[in-house]
Amino acid sequence: MKIFPYLNFPGTCAEAFKFYAETLGGEITFMQTHGESPMKDMVGADWQDKIMHATLQVGDNTLAGSDAPLHMQAKPAGFMVTINPSTADDAKRIYAAFAEGGNVQMELQPTFWALQFGMVTDRFGTPWMINVEAAA
Structure with missing residues (x-):
């Protein structure tokens, strides 16, 4: 079993993951926008370029994330x-x-x-x- 963090962003996932890849020396192994997904018709035009899912590999470690709609977004608490x-x-x-x-x-x-x-x-x-x- 592997355990890895899954981070949510308010529309900045692509920028954050590019920054993390550069800073941590990792590689983005997957990044898909809502507009590139089979669910593209389920989101509005303003959400088409937001990230539905991304993964970053740093050595043997994985960091995953996505953009979350603002009504589902909460300030991270209780973990680091x-x-x-x-x-x-x-x-x-x-x-x-x-x-x-x-x-x-x-x-x-x-x-x-x-x-x-x-x-x-x-x-x-x-x-x-x-x-x-x-x-x-």
């Missing part, structure tokens, strides 16, 4: 997408990209359990926890 970069330099680069235009909850810094740890919500509203594990 956690990533574990292998180096402090990668963590700093990723954290800086997520923090730009985002909201910092905890500055990236050394802790007693990690070489680097920080929490940030990116400009797309996704909450991230970045943790570089300390050597055992």
